Amino acid sequence: MEQKYKKVAYYPGCALEGTGHSYNRSTKEVGKALGLDLVEVENWNCCGAMEVKNIDPKIQTYLSSRVMSIAANEMGFDTVMAPCNGCYHNLKKAEYDLGQDAETAEVVERLSTKAGHETYKAGQIETIHALDWIKDSLGEEGIRQRVKGGLKGLKVANYYGCMYTRPRHIFPEKDKGPGSESTLKPHYMDDLLAAAGAENVDFPLKTACCGGAHTLSDSDTSTRLVLNILRAAEASGAEVIATECPTCHSGLEMHQIRAEKKLGEKTGVKIVYFTQLLGLALGLGARQVGIHENVSDSLGFLKQKGIA
Amino acid sequence: MRPLAEIATAIDVAGRSPDAVAGATELLGLGEAVLEHWLAAHDDVPTAGAREGFRLLALHRQGAGGEPSFNACRETCRELVFHYNLITLDAAHADTARRLAMMAMVAMHLYLFISGKLESAKLGEFCCSSRPVRANAG
Incomplete structure (x- = not known):
């Protein structure tokens, strides 16, 4: 049986390129040491964080959906891993809103068409945190064996x-x-x-x-x-x-x-x-x-x- | 209603109470008082009801209505209740003094979180008209 989360799309998000650099570095190194593959989402953008969400939550949903669309539609992944709580939260929220709110889905469709990429549809990809990634792929026993x-x-x-x-x-x-x-x-x-x-x-x-x-x-x-x-x-x-x-x-x-x-x-x-x-x-x-x-x-x- | 600034001092005192059960009861009441401030600032009448046996949890539930970010103190309230139970159900336990000190830190977090949110929103004791009164009291 294929190992769960053996190869996932990796969405580091803005913070991991700045103040959270050591989190980015250590996440990648741990992945290598555990034999788990991370493939960075191409041309990713900010998830909308708090700033965009405060101005217009639907634009934040679009920004997060674009990341998921690239990972799913352009790179062919069914899982995207976000180690930052803010990114993880926003991608999960976008997933939920797209599945529950027709008006949000319509705004995202319009913006995606305008931006020239395929619209993300709820359910295309699973967003996980770095904790899920390691825990659900290897479990505690897998860690114990490798320590x-x-x-x-x-x-x-x-x-x-x-x-x-x-x-x-x-x-x-x-x-x-x-x-x-x-x-x-x-x-x-x-x-x-x-x-x-x-x-x-x-x-x-x-x-x-x-x-x-x-x-x-x-x-x-x-x-x-x-x-x-x-x-x-x-x-x-x-x-x-x-x-x-x-x-x-x-x-x-x-x-x-x-x-x-x-x-x-x-x-x-x-x-x-x-x-x-x-x-x-x-x-x-x-x-x-x-x-x-x-x-x-x-x-x-x-x-x-x-x-x- | 007890002024917020007094609540902070009272939390410190209760956390060092030689009578752990009285201290824990006081801390639980102070947690309720903080939540009452939040509700009053939103023109709500604080509930007298209880949830899972605790008014604190009912007040939190009431305060979170229409304000999802308020849920960031949900587990802080639950930890307060957990520590109250630990202390009052087994007051003779060797860890009781440490548990009371920890309960005071949890209560302080609730106080800081809610007073910070009130201040950011310029509500309650932090509205423009009451600010001079608060500043002078400090």
């Missing part, structure tokens, strides 16, 4: 952010009982990192808002929200916060520094992408997974723990 050094009891708080599971109705594949991802208490990152040897701590703010939307309009609120997440992670016993979204990751890193400078509140917990941790567990080098590109300096700590 080399492992994470050796590293205490990790897994932070999923607020867009990975919300709103529930755009993720029909979740909450399907044992084995499926939960929108109330997501666990895929916990499962993968535990399989790699990490010790996951109970972390009550794993899906709490990091204040990403306030970052520009009200930085102080964002800093206080992030500081609360960092403190809660430390109080839970975590040495590292594992992330799976470039926006959350940057927010945690930047506001950790800002909290110290502006509020005099220093926290020592490290912030690392789950793909970086997984890569290290698989025996990849720290530079290979871009640890040096993170703002949060974790290299010394990871070396001390014997992980990097």
Whole structure:
């Protein structure tokens, strides 16, 4: 039987070409190490993120649908993987809206025709997150078999952010009982990192808002929200916060520094992408997974723990 | 209604309460008070009803009506209830003090999230007319 998600279309999205560069690097390296193929969507565009959505949600739906149309109609894929929570959320939302709202489908058809590409139709492609990609292709046992050094009891708080599971109705594949991802208490990152040897701590703010939307309009609120997440992670016993979204990751890193400078509140917990941790567990080098590109300096700590 | 700024201070105090059950009860009530602010700012009358046995969850459900982004605090509310249950159902547990401190952090997150949203939307205590009062109180 062919392995699930062995070869998928890869939609990195804008953030992974900028602040989330190390997430892009580590995702690709982990894919290679696990024997999973990523083929980048050709000539992709922004998913519409928050900016376009705020102006006109239907244009955001069109932008996301164009990415899915290229992957499905021009490249022949039935699965597109988006590691960014914002992109993942927007593609899922576009999929839902196109299937439910005739007016949206009509606007997308009109814009697609004008832009000169085939219109994306709901159901042509499945959008998955990087967590689904690894968890559903290899599972924990597959990770255990491939782990080399492992994470050796590293205490990790897994932070999923607020867009990975919300709103529930755009993720029909979740909450399907044992084995499926939960929108109330997501666990895929916990499962993968535990399989790699990490010790996951109970972390009550794993899906709490990091204040990403306030970052520009009200930085102080964002800093206080992030500081609360960092403190809660430390109080839970975590040495590292594992992330799976470039926006959350940057927010945690930047506001950790800002909290110290502006509020005099220093926290020592490290912030690392789950793909970086997984890569290290698989025996990849720290530079290979871009640890040096993170703002949060974790290299010394990871070396001390014997992980990097 | 208790002013939002007072709620933040009260969360800190309740999280250090020597009586964990009283502290947890206070934190649950403070969570409800934060949600009441959100509803009042939207000209809604906060429900007296309960959902899954908790008014906090009913208030959250009421507040999320027509505002999907408000669901970003859904699990924060549920974690608050979870910690309340942990503490009140087994107050003699060795982890109770730690659980109470964690519950205070969860309550603080709810406070920061909702007060941030109110401030962004210039609602409630953050509307133009009340801003000087709030600034002077700070």
